[in-house]
Amino acid sequence: MEGSAARPRTRIQTQKRETILEAALEVFSTHGFRGSTIDQIAAAAGMSKPNLLYYFRRKEDIFTTLIQRLLDTWLAPLRELDDEGDPLTELRSYIRRKIEMARDYPRESRIFANEILQGAPRILPMLEGELKQLVDEKAVIIRGWMRSGRIARTDPYHLIFSIWATTQHYADFDVQVRAVLGPDRGGDGRFEDAARFLEQLFVDGLRPKG
Template sequence: MAKASEAKGKTRIQMEKTEKILAAALDVFSTYGFRGSTIDQVAQQAGLSKPNLFYYYDSKDAIHAELIERLLYVWLDPLHQLNPEGEPIEEICAYVRRKLEMARDYPRESRLFANEILQGAPRIKSLIAGPLKSLVDEKTVVIQGWMDAGKIAETDPYHLLFSIWSTTQHYADFDSQVQTLLPADKSKDRFKEAASYLDRMFRKSLAAE
C-alpha cells in the first residue's frame, strides 16, 4: 500500500511531491512497461533521491497501483456518459469522439493501460473483472435494447465496443507509426481527420436498414 495514500492531512509540499512522483512514474511505466521500469528510473525522472521517494511510496507496485486506480476512473468516464435516453447513433458517435479525444489528450495513460494488458493484466484483473466489466455489461444491455427496437443495425454490442476501443486507442498507442505513415500535410491534423473518418464509418455501419 502506498504510504502517500495512508497519510491524512498531507501538506502542500507533500501533495506536490506525490504528484511529481506519479507524473514521473507515468512517463517511465508508459515507456518501458511495469517489468522494464525501476524505482531508480522513477526517482531520477522525478528529480528525487530514492530514499526521498520511499518516504511517499514503499514500492514500485504501490506507485503503479495508484496510477492504474486513477486511470480507471478517467478511462471509464466516456462510457459512463452513454445516455440510454439519447438518440442511439448520436450517443455512440459521441462516445467514439470522447474516446478519440482521450487518445489525443492522454497518450501516456493509454500506453500504460495497453502495456499492462499485453502482459496479461496481472495487476489489474480485479479492476477489469469488477468496475469495467460491470459498466460494459450495463451499456451492452442498452445497445442491445436499441437494436431490438430497430433503432440501430443488428451487431454484437460487445464487439462494437471493442471496435471503438481499438480504432480510437490506436491513435495513442501507435501514434509514432500513424505520424510516420501519413503524408506530412495530414499528420498535423490526424486527430481531426480521424474523428471525421470514424464518425462516418460508425454512422454507416449502425444505420438501421
C-alpha cells in the same frame, strides 16, 4: 509518521505524491512496468530514489495507486453513454470523446495497453470487476437500441471493443500511424481526420437498414 501510509496527512505529502504519480505516468507509459526503474521515476520527479521510496514503499505501490486513479478517468466517456439520448448521436459523441482522449491523454492509454499486453498481471481484477460491470450495463442499453430498431442489430460487446480499438490505436500506435502517414499527413490533423473517418464508419455501419 509514515509517509507511505495510505492516507497522507500533510499538504507536502499530498503534493509530493502527486508529483511522483505524474512522473510515474510519464515513465511507466513509455517503458511499461518492468521496463521502468525507480531511478527514472525519481529523476523525472526531481528527487532522490530513497526520497521517493519514503512516499511509496515499493515500485508496485506507485503503479497500482496510479492505475487505480486512472481507471476512472479512462472509463468516464463510456459512463456518459446515455440511455435517453439518440443512439447514433450518443455513439458518435462517445467516439469523439475517445479520440480526444487518445489525443490529449495518450500516456494513460499506453499504460493500460502495456499492462494488458503483458497479461494484465496487476489489473486483471479491475478488468473482471469494474470494467466488465460497466460494459455489461452499457451493452444492455445498446441492445435496447437495437431491439427498438434505432440502430442496426449486431453484437454490442464487439461494438464497444471496436470503438476502443480504433480510438486507442491513435494513442498506443501513434509512432506507427505517424510513420505510415509520413511527414505531410502525420501532423496534428491526424486526430481530426481519424475522428471524421470513424464517425462516418460507425454511423453508416450502424444505421438501421431498410
